[in-house]
Amino acid sequence: MKKELEHSFVELLEKHQNIVHKVCRLYTNNYDAHNDLFQEITIQLWKAYPKFRGDAKFSTWMYRVGLNTAITLYRKSKRTINTQDFEGVEFKITAEAYDDTEEQQLKVLYKAVHQLNDIEKALVFLYLEDKDYREISETLGISEVNARVKMNRIKTKLKTILNP
Structure with a gap:
């Protein structure tokens, strides 16, 4: 067994x-x-x-x-x-x-993501993995609505970080 x-x-x-x-x-x-x-x-x-x-x-x-x-x-x-x-x-x-070839292309994004808090990083990670909001909410233990709201706020935050 x-x-x-x-x-x-x-x-x-x-x-x-x-x-x-x-x-x-x-x-x-x-x-x-x-x-x-x-x-x-x-x-x-x-x-x-x-x-x-x-x-x-x-x-x-x-x-x-x-x-x-x-x-x-x-x-x-x-x-x-x-x-x-x-x-x-x-x-x-x-x-x-x-193979980190693809990651080299994402280096700027990773640098910006490293400035996020732990939960925001996890949410971005799952989003970039093409997980739907239901899967994201199950994985992180938050509601689906909360996952959507947080993701919209994170997108705005990342835009600010990437385009100061």
């Missing part, structure tokens, strides 16, 4: 690992911090996976765990990500090469 659980987790993580990379990119500023946060999110996903009921899509659940982990660590450490050892489980995940 444990091997089946581990196998299904690794398979889903490999399939959706770009979600975790994107969360890491949003909340870190360098390669080492990115890798540390990726590892920490993976650990938290593994710890929570046995409780995953499938009420939401795996990717939506993964966004929620990843964002919550990143926000919690970000707040605790004031931009220094601390990792924890996780003994007893060894994952053999084929890591995709992380």
